[in-house]
Amino acid sequence: MAPFMDGTAESPPNNKPKPSGIHVLIVGAGFAGITAAIECVRHGHTAQILESYKSTNVQLGDIISFGSNSSRIFKRWPGIPEKLDPICHRSEKLEYRYWNGEHIYTQYWGTEEENFGKRYNGHRGEIHKIIFDYAIELGVDVKLGQKVTEYFETDTEVGVVSNGERIMADVVLGADGVRSKARTLVLGYNDAPKPSGYAVYRAWMDSSELAKNDLTKDLVLNGDSHTGWLGPDIHFLAASIKNGKEFSWVFTHRDERNVDEGWSEPGNHEDACKLLEGWAPEVHAIVRMTPPEKLVDWKLVYRDPLPTWVSPKGRIALIGDAAHPFLPTSIQGASQAMEEGSCIAVCLELAGKKIAADALRAYEKIRYERVRLTQKTGETTRDAWHKADFTKLKENPEAIKLKREEWVLNHDAEAHAYKMFPEVVKELRQ
Known part of the structure; x- marks a missing residue:
C-alpha cells in the first residue's frame, strides 16, 4: 500500500465541539496560520492570530494551487467551496509545447477530481x-499590524512579544513564513536561506490585450486554458x-544570485525576454504585454530539512513555509500548509x-x-521538465506528464491524525 493512503477513513462529524480550554496563539495569517485557526475553532480550541500586515485589503500575489487533499478541508467549511468555485481556473487539460511552439503532449485530468x-x-x-473572512465569522481573534520580536517558553509559560506586549498562550504556532523568527x-x-539555483518571473493580469493579439488570442477567447512550454x-x-x-x-x-539581494523584486521585460531567446513568439508576446507593475x-530559496519543527519544551511548533518551504513545481505548498492546521487541531483535541x-x-x-516526500516531488517535476532529452521526447512524450500521486x-489529514495519534503518542512516551 502506498504511504498515507487512508483518504477514505471516517472523520468525526461536524457537531459543535466541546470546549477544550486550549488557547492557541498563531503568528502569521497566511494559509497555514488561517487554516490552523479555523481548524482549532472547529475542534473546540480558541485561536488568536498576530499578523504583521496592517490591512486585510492587500491583494498580494498571483496564482496559487490547492490540490484535492486540501479541498477536503475546504469542503468541511460551510459555504467556502461555493465561494471559491466561481473565481478559480476550470480546465480539463494541460497542453505541453516545445519552446518553439510545437506540440508535445496533452495531459487530460480525466476522473481525477x-x-x-x-x-x-x-x-x-x-x-x-474568502478564507480570512470565514475565520473572522468563526470568532478567530485576528490582530493586525503586529511586529513579533521574540518567542519565549519555560516549563510553565509560552508566548511572544509583539509590539512590545507580552502575549501568553497554551501553545504557539509559528506560521511566519520563510523568514520565520520562531525557527x-x-x-x-539561525538557519539562513540558500539559493535554490532557480528563480521565476511571474504575473497576473487582465487578458483584454491578449485577446486582441493574433499570437495570444487563442489562449483566452475560448474560456480557461492551461499551456506549458518546455525547454532546456x-x-x-x-x-x-x-x-x-x-x-x-x-x-x-x-539563477545563481545570492538571496541576500532580495527574494522578490519588480521584473524587467528585457531581462525576461533575453532568457527566452529563440522561444515561441507567443511566449514573448505574453511577456511584452504584461503591465510593468504586474x-x-x-x-x-531553499532550506535544508529541519531536524525538528518543535521547540525544546514542546510548546512552540513551526507550520507551513516556516517549517518547510516548497518549490512551486510541487504544486503542494499551500495544501501541505493546510494539512498542518488540520492535524494540529486534532492532536490538541486528543491530547x-x-x-x-x-x-x-x-x-x-x-x-x-x-512532508519530506512531498517536497521531493517539486524537484522531480522540475527536473523532468528541465532535464528532458528533447531529442527523444517525441518517442515518449508522456515522460513529461505531471504526476498525480494518489498518496498525495x-x-x-484530519482522518489520518485521528487514526495515528494514539499510536504516535504511545511511541513518544516510551
Missing part, C-alpha cells in the same frame, strides 16, 4: 480573503482564468490542555515524513 476531490487554482489574494528558537541557531532548464506555464477574462503566467529559469522577479506539548510532538511525527492527493 471525481476520484480524489476538487482542485482549486486561483488568485492568492482573492482566495485568502531560531526551535533550532537554537526553463519551463513557462500560462493559464487563463474566469472564463478567459484574467491571465496568469510564470516561468522558472536558472511583472515580478522572484528568487526561489487535552494538560499535556498539550504531546500534541505538538505528535503533530511533528505524524507529518514529518509525508487522496489523503484526509
Whole structure:
C-alpha cells in the first residue's frame, strides 16, 4: 500500500465541539496560520492570530494551487467551496509545447477530481480573503499590524512579544513564513536561506490585450486554458482564468544570485525576454504585454530539512513555509500548509490542555515524513521538465506528464491524525 493512503477513513462529524480550554496563539495569517485557526475553532480550541500586515485589503500575489487533499478541508467549511468555485481556473487539460511552439503532449485530468476531490487554482489574494473572512465569522481573534520580536517558553509559560506586549498562550504556532523568527528558537541557531539555483518571473493580469493579439488570442477567447512550454532548464506555464477574462503566467529559469539581494523584486521585460531567446513568439508576446507593475522577479530559496519543527519544551511548533518551504513545481505548498492546521487541531483535541506539548510532538511525527516526500516531488517535476532529452521526447512524450500521486492527493489529514495519534503518542512516551 502506498504511504498515507487512508483518504477514505471516517472523520468525526461536524457537531459543535466541546470546549477544550486550549488557547492557541498563531503568528502569521497566511494559509497555514488561517487554516490552523479555523481548524482549532472547529475542534473546540480558541485561536488568536498576530499578523504583521496592517490591512486585510492587500491583494498580494498571483496564482496559487490547492490540490484535492486540501479541498477536503475546504469542503468541511460551510459555504467556502461555493465561494471559491466561481473565481478559480476550470480546465480539463494541460497542453505541453516545445519552446518553439510545437506540440508535445496533452495531459487530460480525466476522473481525477471525481476520484480524489476538487482542485482549486486561483488568485492568492482573492482566495485568502474568502478564507480570512470565514475565520473572522468563526470568532478567530485576528490582530493586525503586529511586529513579533521574540518567542519565549519555560516549563510553565509560552508566548511572544509583539509590539512590545507580552502575549501568553497554551501553545504557539509559528506560521511566519520563510523568514520565520520562531525557527531560531526551535533550532537554537539561525538557519539562513540558500539559493535554490532557480528563480521565476511571474504575473497576473487582465487578458483584454491578449485577446486582441493574433499570437495570444487563442489562449483566452475560448474560456480557461492551461499551456506549458518546455525547454532546456526553463519551463513557462500560462493559464487563463474566469472564463478567459484574467491571465496568469510564470516561468522558472536558472539563477545563481545570492538571496541576500532580495527574494522578490519588480521584473524587467528585457531581462525576461533575453532568457527566452529563440522561444515561441507567443511566449514573448505574453511577456511584452504584461503591465510593468504586474511583472515580478522572484528568487526561489531553499532550506535544508529541519531536524525538528518543535521547540525544546514542546510548546512552540513551526507550520507551513516556516517549517518547510516548497518549490512551486510541487504544486503542494499551500495544501501541505493546510494539512498542518488540520492535524494540529486534532492532536490538541486528543491530547487535552494538560499535556498539550504531546500534541505538538505528535503533530511533528505524524507529518514529518509525508512532508519530506512531498517536497521531493517539486524537484522531480522540475527536473523532468528541465532535464528532458528533447531529442527523444517525441518517442515518449508522456515522460513529461505531471504526476498525480494518489498518496498525495487522496489523503484526509484530519482522518489520518485521528487514526495515528494514539499510536504516535504511545511511541513518544516510551
